[in-house]
Amino acid sequence: MTPVDLFSEIARADDRAALVFADGRTLSYAELNARTLRFAERLGRAEKRLIAISAEVSEHVIVAYLGALRAGHAVAMLPPCDDRLRRDFLSAFQPDFTLRSIDGRWRLVEEVRSGDGTEPLHADLALLLMTSGSSGAAKAVRLSYANLDANAHSIASYLELSSADRTALVLPLHYSYGLSVVHSHLVAGGSIFIPGVSVVSDNFARVIGESGCTNLSGVPYSYELMEKTRFRTNELKALRFITVAGGRLTPELIRLYRDHMRVRGGRFFVMYGQTEASARIAFVPPESLSDNEERIGVAIPGGSLSLVDDEGHPLDRSGVAGELVYTGPNVMMGYGTDRSDLARGAEVTALHTGDIAMRDEQGFFRIVGRKSRFAKVAGLRIGFDIMEQVLAEEGIAAALVGDDEGLQAHVTDARVAERVRRILVEASHLPANLVSVLERRDLPRLASGKIDYARLTEEMLETRKKSHAAAVSTLDAYARVFYPHAVNRNDSFVSLGGDSLRFLQLTMELDCLGVALPEGWEHRPIAEFGMWPQVTPSSRIAEIRALPTDLVLRAIAILLVVVHHEMLWPIPGGSGVMLLLVGFSLARFQSGHFLTGDFRQALRPAINVLIPYFLIVVAYALVWRAVPWASITLTGNFGYAEPARHEMVPFLYWFIEAYAQTLLVFSLIFAVPAVRRLARAQPFAFSLVLLGLAIAARFSLPLLIEIGQRQIFTIYWGLHLGIFGWCAGMAGKPVQRIILAAVAAAVLGYLAFWETVWIGTTIKYLTIFAALIALLYMPRIRLPAYIGRLMTLIAVSAFPTYLLHRFVPELLMTPASGALPIPVFHLLAISGGLAVGVIANKSWAQLRNGMAMARNSVRPTQLYRRSAPFLNGANVNSNPTNIERTVAGGAPHSA
Structure with a gap:
């Protein structure tokens, strides 16, 4: 048996409910004790083994996980739907057993390992968890039995858990936060309810209420989803506290749920943690959760927090930013990248979190950025998390990525795009042409609910590869529409003096190029067009298109x-x-x-x-x-x-x-x-x-x-x-x-x-x-693509149609006025008037394009090449006039 008392309550084997299910069935501590011991016997205790479990939220997984730990083995909890990560893990760590659902049944499979990595697993090793957002080769956090035990008791202590508590398990079991919920309730002798429905379900609140749950834990995304189902409107009398961790919850939602619980005599815990610390590092006591919602609080019982500068020197003064360092018995043994790493003992005593934090005069810490979430843009050190916080203070949710070539913000509300860009320009002091804003339907997220910044960064780099060609063709379109005026890549539609007619003409030109135009594009420099999504020919045929109203x-x-x-x-x-x-x-x-x-x-x-x-x-x-x-x-x-x-x-x-x-x-x-x-x-x-x-x-x-x-x-x-x-x-x-x-x-x-x-x-x-x-x-306004193209064609031809449409019935059709039935005459006059407008517009466009290409024998691509140094961020301030014109042109519209 393991030397820690993580399983002491299970070993009591009494009739208290341990696991509770949505169908009303329960699994008592006695039954959980018996089943975990049976699974431990299946694995044997002679030699320490590594068991990789597909970590679905189910009783089979919980029993297998606890049984393997009780037998003294090491367990790897893997995302159940990530086949790539599972293959990488099997190759790198060569587990002895795997447990996963095959054809609807849970099967324990003994794996055949190669001769590599024959060293025995370290005696203290209990759990492997993959780092959040990992990509490429599998990388695991190595946690000991003592890590799990210490963190479980610490959480149970500050949450004041008892055997009367019942939690709703809505978090993944391959996620350290989800496992910490299980651990802390088991050491307290409480019960765990598995609701069987998602937080987005309209029945979620009702199911939680009927189950008698006393607490609920979620990540920020959980609360965002719960707001859409009006979770707070439900009367959940048994709920005495709720917790949030796993990312930054917006101040507005913190206040909403803080006040919601206070009115009902409950408590709301805002917590902070990392997988490397077995889950929890800090928490804000609910009575201290005032209007400083950005704080992560104080260290959990048994741990301590401090700040260090870039050279590792301690920072003792309040109000000074430094890297957050945590020490405590729940700090991991270390990382592992292959089977041989699992033989090593504890190598980490102090956890350098990678988060930049500040301590206030009351001793509470708050996160202000992340070391890896910085970039030096145009000579300025820009923190992406700080920029996100600036937007959050304006009530705007956004995800920021970037590199030395600029910032890129992603939003889900097209109406705020230009406002976001203006705020970022003001807050970062960057030139406007180094800040872009993209609209998307949803922000990509990891299984934990956190924003997938790695994916956003990959998309940014991929679109940048296409930027040169896109900017060339876009500059070509601008040059045609604005002929005879000279155009360069730092111009915007507004700075060039664009009007409604040119807006329509350019919209059609860019649509033909497959450029998906975000809200406020008319204020943005041509140089940014390469960073925007491209619409494929197939999507132009089948997609619903969102046209400007x-x-x-x-x-x-x-x-x-x-x-x-x-x-x-x-x-x-x-x-x-x-x-x-x-x-x-x-x-x-x-x-x-x-x-x-x-x-x-x-x-x-x-x-x-x-x-x-x-x-x-x-x-x-x-x-x-x-x-x-x-x-x-x-x-x-x-x-x-x-x-x-x-x-x-x-x-x-x-x-x-x-x-x-x-x-x-x-x-x-x-x-x-x-x-x-x-x-x-x-x-x-x-x-x-x-x-x-x-x-x-x-x-x-x-x-x-x-x-x-x-x-x-x-x-x-x-x-x-x-x-x-x-x-x-x-x-x-x-x-x-x-x-x-x-x-x-x-x-x-x-x-x-x-x-x-x-x-x-x-x-x-x-x-x-x-x-x-x-x-x-x-x-x-969202329309089918073919209707959208027809509306665009009519709109772009509106002015010539207005000028010429009456010439059709009053001049061209005069000889036929008496010979045609009146309805037919009207129909031909209307359709002919529209056709004349379209033909006139296309004729003028062809003439204008020809003159633009022949202008001074200079093609738009040559104009583009002359300004090529701007592509890589060089000389970003060498044309301030264009930048100022772009900003000035956009400000009044978005005021």
Whole structure:
């Protein structure tokens, strides 16, 4: 028998319940004693053996594990679903027996070992556990019987466990935390409940409550999942404490569960440990769990904590960071990489945890980083854990990896991506082009629930291999879309003065390249494109695509306009949605230029709208042999001119005039430096003031300026819609979105139901309100890939479609107007109008691409090669202007 008393309570062999199962069955201490002894007899006691167990949470595994230890053998607890690790372990450590489920039955198999590693196992060796997140060759932590016994008694002591306690075993048994739950309850004579359901199950809380469990232990991910099932809403009267370890639980969840247990007279233990210390190292006494949730507490009974600097010298002062060192009887014997290592005795007296910690004046420790979770980026030493904590304090969960070439953050909420990037730039003091943020559906996790940083790092390095080619092709796309302006790899869409039209064109170009665009990509330098995921051709066919909401709305709006102009149905919301999108696009792409007084950049996109418009005006002038001055001066929407008198082009083009006048209004507003300062200080509040003024103009000016029904085309009639869109682009916080939605409900609701003169007006303002809510609360809309491509094609062709669609029925189809049935004529006119827009857009794109490639005989790849030194992080500060433009352009939108 083993010389420690880990099994003293089992050996009492009484009728107390030891294991309890979800079906109501129990295994008493007497039955557990008998079964573990029988398993020990199967293994024999003559020679110390190594037994590798596939560690599923089941009574068979628990009995085999305890039986092997009682017989004095060593046990390796292996993840049950990791075949690669099992093969590596068998090859390196050559166990004498394996226990695993084969065809639904648990089988003990005696393995045939090679002649290597014939030295006997060390007498003290009890347990091998694989290090968390290990990869490559198997590496194990060697733990002794005394390690397990000391840690079990220490945990039972500070948790005040007794024979009346029953725990719910929801943690893996190949995980040191899970085994420590078993050990501590067995030495206290308590019982272990195996629920048979996951923490994500809706029945989990009910099962725990009915089982009579007095405590529950989980990792941070367990609590995140439990929140999704509203675990805290259940009344679990028997639950007297819960514990968390195995990683950092967010301060918000710590406070929630701390207060939840306090109200019920229970306790919440935040603990810290490592496999190398048999599980537990420190804990926070629940009565000390105040608002300093980041603390790991004090050493467990029998152990001690200290800090050392990089040279190993002790650090005694509070508030100084150093490596955390733990000493105690639960510190491992050492590591092992093959069978021969298992013959060695204890080699470690003090455990250097690898965590960077600080001690406060009360003697409590807190982790501030990890030695291996650092990188020196652009000459600055950056701690990834510290950066994660900075984000957590802002209520953002993220996983950070990086190396000397930059930081990479992973988030699951696309709406916070640009905000995360801004926070990291400010906190790290790194140039913006060295910080990237990727969106993913879920963060990869290890079996223990911890984030799999090794996998994230591997993905980062793999995508970096593709970065050169991706950046070249992306730079090529930018050069085509922004022709004739010069483009380099440190430019962003916003810094180049991109607008909504170029946004759509570039979106389609990048989609053809297979680039998956994250939220906020328009503010990011071209150099970062190689670090983003690529969409494979097969996935482009079958996947659900998440398109920007404004892109989808633009496609819907132009469809409504084309149909309404042909059919005269009561669906006039298309032009209103287009006005809304004008304001939203100005906030998204030009706000940084307006707020800094850079009107050259802010107004440059107007060229792409006005040149095609004036070409149409010239065409009308040549046909009419008269100059339509009202259209040339962009004032025809004020009602003083008539197309019939050839004073202006048809009313159809009022939207272009309203667009130009909107830009003029914004330019006049932001031309005053004091106004710009105010807008930069309080961007959303300032935007609400603008909205109030526009709404006042909408209701007052029609009373002063009487132009009849032509007033619906004037700027004062529709400016409030554009500023609603601007406010939507500025509303980065939930409370701001709520305020804007409430104002919109009041104003647009009044216009839809009280001021309305016909059903079309009601539909118009309800459509605009729905579009605004979508912009506020649906940053992306998920569509099947083929529908997404069609919507993108329609959206990118929206402007030429608007300009040209009426030429189809009024010019091209005039000879057939009497010969075709009316429904067929309407259908051909609508589809023809859309087709003309698509053809015109593609023709212009081909012409633009050809001119871009021929520009000065310099191809985009040559431009890329000129800036190649930036690829490896060299000269990261040699072009600060571009960096500043990128940051400045992104700040107002995300404020």
